[in-house]
Amino acid sequence: MTDSIQGALPITARNITKTYGKVHALDDVSLDVKSGEFLTLLGPSGSGKTTLLMVLAGFTRPDQGSLKFGDQEMIRTAPHLRDVGMVFQNYALFPHMTVAGNVGYPLRLRNVPMPEISQRIEKALETVQLGGYGTRKIDQLSGGQKQRVALARSIVFEPRILLMDEPLSALDKKLRDRMQIELRHLHEKLGMTTVYVTHDQREALTMSDRIAVVNHGRIMQLATPQGLYEQPTNRFVADFIGDSTFLSVERHGDQITYNGVPLKTSRPVPDAASLVLMLRPERVRLATKTTKTVNEFQATASELVYQGDSYLMYATMPDGTEISLRGAIRQGTVAALPKIGDHVTLALEPGDTVLIDGRDV
Numbered sequence: 001m002t003d004s005i006q007g008a009l010p011i012t013a014r015n016i017t018k019t020y021g022k023v024h025a026l027d028d029v030s031l032d033v034k035s036g037e038f039l040t041l042l043g044p045s046g047s048g049k050t051t052l053l054m055v056l057a058g059f060t061r062p063d064q065g066s067l068k069f070g071d072q073e074m075i076r077t078a079p080h081l082r083d084v085g086m087v088f089q090n091y092a093l094f095p096h097m098t099v100a101g102n103v104g105y106p107l108r109l110r111n112v113p114m115p116e117i118s119q120r121i122e123k124a125l126e127t128v129q130l131g132g133y134g135t136r137k138i139d140q141l142s143g144g145q146k147q148r149v150a151l152a153r154s155i156v157f158e159p160r161i162l163l164m165d166e167p168l169s170a171l172d173k174k175l176r177d178r179m180q181i182e183l184r185h186l187h188e189k190l191g192m193t194t195v196y197v198t199h200d201q202r203e204a205l206t207m208s209d210r211i212a213v214v215n216h217g218r219i220m221q222l223a224t225p226q227g228l229y230e231q232p233t234n235r236f237v238a239d240f241i242g243d244s245t246f247l248s249v250e251r252h253g254d255q256i257t258y259n260g261v262p263l264k265t266s267r268p269v270p271d272a273a274s275l276v277l278m279l280r281p282e283r284v285r286l287a288t289k290t291t292k293t294v295n296e297f298q299a300t301a302s303e304l305v306y307q308g309d310s311y312l313m314y315a316t317m318p319d320g321t322e323i324s325l326r327g328a329i330r331q332g333t334v335a336a337l338p339k340i341g342d343h344v345t346l347a348l349e350p351g352d353t354v355l356i357d358g359r360d361v
């Protein structure tokens with residue numbers, strides 16, 4: 001096994017549709033994954049993530065659509081001929097085989113000569129930091145070790161595409177955090193085109209070059225982690241990634257107003273019939289005397305929660321909407337905070353004044 005996989009392949013999916021009875025598991029999905037990219041499918045349970053991954057792997061045949069790896073059409077190609085490594089949520093290891101037996105399985109399937117098999121097994125085990133574990137039984141391993149074996153098995157034949165379906169969801173939080181960083185390093189080292197599935201937005205933000213947010217079998221937005229967080233294009237994405245509240249705003253020609261007061265924004269304003277202002281709790285601040293060029297809002301403090309590293313304040317806006325803001329706690333912060341029922345002035349920088357299409361999607 002060479003250190004870096006040669007010739008990672010781009011994936012081009014076009015108009016993929018898959019229905020189960022009345023359920024649109026995939027509803028006209030088109031997706032481009034760049035060569036060598038780490039792309040994550042992120043969405044709630046039942047949104048179609050696994051179905052899309054299974055279409056890429058070849059275990060599910062879509063009703064319609066086309067799929068290319070590089071410039072080769074794949075829809076009719078059997079899974080084992082697609083040159084795709086796959087890691088499943090439940091590991092899917094053979095419990096009666098040793099670690100080496102499991103990892104070597106794809107090589108035996110491909111009729112690789114025996115001496116080469118043992119070499120490549122050991123190399124793959126070293127890659128996932130399980131060097132010397134070959135003779136262990138699967139049931140002698142911890143959850144994290146089992147997941148590493150599954151990973152070693154998926155990369156041992158040097159696939160040009162790696163697919164992973166919620167591979168860390170069975171692990172406890174500490175191990176999951178560490179494995180996220182490790183998987184990321186492994187990807188940087190091996191460089192194969194990777195499609196990763198998770199329902200955990202923080203995991204997606206941590207690991208991905210780009211994220212496709214999936215809901216009801218459709219891709220709601222495809223962007224970098226920062227792009228999704230800072231400039232969501234619809235309410236679903238704004239809601240699903242991070243915390244947010246929304247205020248209905250009005251458009252008068254070029255001017256956007258909230259409660260009659262014009263808003264300053266340095267962000268693009270969508271060309272939509274109804275607009276909302278998205279507020280992230282950590283971007284809204286309590287105004288001070290020195291803030292001048294920012295948007296200011298009058299509100300009433302309605303709730304205050306001490307959370308150790310930060311405080312969370314709820315504030316009721318003039319139109320009755322409750323928004324939240326979060327601030328860091330340092331020496332003296334808590335004593336200086338407003339009390340419940342106090343009038344407060346909130347400040348928002350033009351760069352944090354994100355307007356999005358107000359339709360519910």
Ligand code: ADP
Nearest residue numbers: 020023025043044045046047048049050051052
């Ligand atoms: P996710 O992985 O995002 O949780 P899935 O892709 O597993 O979502 O499922 C998407 C939708 O398709 C769900 O409504 C699910 O119930 C349905 N579905 C998936 N696979 C099947 C199947 N084999 N038979 C019937 N319905 C299915």
Ligand code: MG
Nearest residue numbers: 046049050051
């Ligand atoms: Mg799934």
